Amino acid sequence: MEPPFPDRESTFEAFARHVSRGKVAFFEKAGLDLVAGEREGPFYRDAFSGRSFIDCHCNGGVFNLGHRHPGVVAALREALEHLDMGNHHLVSGHRAALAARLAASTGGQLAGAVFAACGSEAIDLAIKLARGSTGRLKIVSAQGGYHGHTGLALAAGDPQYRDPFGPNLSGFEQVPFGDAAALDAVVDDTTAAVVLEPIPATLGIAIPPPGYLEGVARVCAARGALLVLDEVQTGLGRTGRMWAHEHEDVVPDMVVTGKGLSGGLYPMAATLVTPELFAFFDTRPFVHVSTYGGSELGCAAALATLDVTEAPGVLERINAVSEFLASAFTGLPFELRRRGLMMGFRFDRPDGGMTAARMVYEQGVLCAFANNDPSVLQFLPPLVLTDAQVEDLVGRVRRAFE
Ligand SMILES: Cc1ncc(COP(=O)(O)O)c(C=O)c1O
Structure with missing residues (x-):
């Protein structure tokens, strides 16, 4: 093209x-001059030089399956022959099929799905539903986390993203991530929900201490607050499990998914909720309506994405590649933060992640630093690299730092 x-x-x-x-x-200051041209598998090709980059930015997981995965492209092509976005007011088998499939991915515990066109919108709905169903106002989230750019999602994030736009909405509080005691001190019987990423990407792929989520779940249960997990980046296999919260023994009340659910081809996000919360909509089916949420074309892309992600051996492969990369990066000048292929390189210098983004870019690897902790380079390779592509990636990363 x-x-x-x-x-x-x-x-x-x-x-x-x-x-x-x-x-x-x-980008000019950072020395990143890429104009994305053709793209396929893990690669972006620069539109003018033809240089290829391995995409380890993946837009936070949008490109979990690489670019233009053939299975997802085929499903979307087929859908375009017969469908359009659909009308969200009507009953749709395609939407029901995707919701059922997502419910099954949680072992049936989150049986209801509310679709959205982006992660922020799905977080907004989670907060609305938490408040609507508990009758409480307070929302507790983590400092340095990121939940999106829209009203309630923005209000749960850091001041730097919302201060330019006026005072925050009332009822929002933030606590340090990874500290269950700090959470225990603010969650009370006015708290509607605790909203957390299992591993906050923007905070620098911060891996919490073992048992953290279980501790959070205990605090929530004791105070009658709901636990909302934002798995927009951590979900869909990224951490070596389908959902990152499966690494601990917790059952959240809601899970928010997005990014990778699109297959990189059609926007799709969803809030997955327990049957009890789902009942809120029984008498108010039109209280939350999203014109583009759950587009039927997107359902086709998302179902094909789940086919790939849930195929036998895929999670095992993600964990094996993770182990391989960990040993291949031994001796390089950073602390490797890692759960599955959710990885961060943490440097001692406060701007080390920024510098590293340029260094890996020069070797043809596309990565971003963590905006709320620039000492960390986010490293999110596609989940479906071949052995040869893994070797290629290791070579490029080692050359960048040696
Ligand atoms: C963890 C997390 N939650 C929510 C969002 C918001 O998603 P979207 O940009 O699709 O609205 C993002 C986006 O980067 C995210 O990383």
Whole structure:
């Protein structure tokens, strides 16, 4: 496919003029000049130089299956022959099939799905439902976590993303991540929900101490607060389990999924909820409506994505690749944070992740630093690398640091 502009300079200029001057200034300063062209599997090809990059940014998991996974492309092509987005007011077998499949992925415990067009919207619904069903206001989340750019999701995040837009909504409190005692001190009988990522990506792939989620679940149960887990990045196999909370013995009241559920091809997100919470909508079926949430084309892409992710051996392979990378990175100058293929390289220098992003980029690896802890480089390879691609990746990363 021909790029829309003839060269890198005119692409950057048009982007700066019409999309974002700030992003262009940032990328120019950081020395990241990629204009994404053709893409396939784990690779992005630069539109003008033809240089290939292994995508270990993956947009936080959108490209868990790499780019344009053939199974997902085929399902979407087939759907385009027969379907459109559908009308969210109507009964839809496609939506029901995806909801049933997601319910099964939680062992049937989260039997209801409310669809959304993005993760933020799904978090907003989780907070609405927590408040609506408990009649309580307080929402407790973690400092340095990230739940999205919309109203309630934004309110649960860090001040830097919301302060420019006025005072925060009332009822939101943040505590340090990984500290069950700090949570215990603020969760009370006015708390509707605790909203957490099992591993906050933006905080630098912060792996909590063992038993943390179980401790959080105990506090929630004792105070009658709901536990909402934001698995937008950690879910769908990323940590070597289908859902990251399966690493501990917890049953959340809601799980939010997004990003990877799209298969990288059609926006899709969902809030998965217990049957008790689902009952809230029995008498209010139109209280929360999302025009694009649960598009039937997206359902086809998401079902194909689940087919790939849940195929026998996939999770085992993710864990095996994780172990292999851990030993292949031995001796490199960072602390490896790791659960499955959710990885972070933590450096001693406060801006070490930023510098490292440039170093790996020069070797053809695309990564981002963690915005709420720039000492960490987020390292999220696609989950379906071949052995040869893993070797290629290791070579590029080692060359970057040696
Ligand atoms: C953990 C987490 N939750 C929620 C969101 C919001 O998702 P979206 O950007 O699709 O609205 C993000 C996006 O980066 C995320 O990383």
